[in-house]
Each structure stands twice: as C-alpha cells, then as structure tokens.
Amino acid sequence: MTASKLGVTLGPDTSARANGSVGGEITKRLVRMAEEQLTAQYRSQ
Template sequence: MAGERNSNTPAVQGAEQGLDQFKYEIANELGVQLGGDRTSRENGSVGGQMTKRMIKFAEQSLKNGGRI
C-alpha cells in the first residue's frame, strides 16, 4: 500500500547497500524505472531477475566446491 515501508531485511547484516545497488543495476538493464507509480509487473520483474542471478551465483559456487 502507498506509504508503507519495506520490512524485509537481508540475511547478511550490512548487505543492504549492495543489494540496493544490484536492484538498480538490474532495473537499468531491463529498462525499468522503479517506484510506487509503476506496475507490480515492472517492479516484480526486477526482483525476479535478482533472484535468478543470486541462485545462479550460489549454484556456481557450490559446483566449484565453495561455500555460499
């Protein structure tokens, strides 16, 4: 709803700035302007792409014997 704050918190303390930068980089790549006046589809496409990329990164890390 309009004016509500996001209560999601990153699992890793201090990651907020990096995740926010990541969000805007993906939005730029997709040509999406983020904001409350945009559709759920537009804003959601950014979150979906972030999730896909983070899962891919984690899978590659596990494949290479690393830890997440």
C-alpha cells in the same frame, strides 16, 4: 544485487508487474551465483 545494478529505477509509479519482474530477475541471478559457488566448492574437494 539491487534493481539499480540492473539499470532499473523502481518507485511508486512503477507497476507491480514490473517490480515483480525485476525481483524475479534478481532471484535468478542470485541462484545462478550460488550454484556456481557450490559447484566450485564441490570440485575443489
């Protein structure tokens, strides 16, 4: 997952707070995807 997939352009003019916010959102989405995959694997056993 990248910032561009979220429709965000990061660069030297972007504040650290904005960059951190995007990073946090990406992390949340990755965790949600992993949880869904693990749940599906657990249920299929």
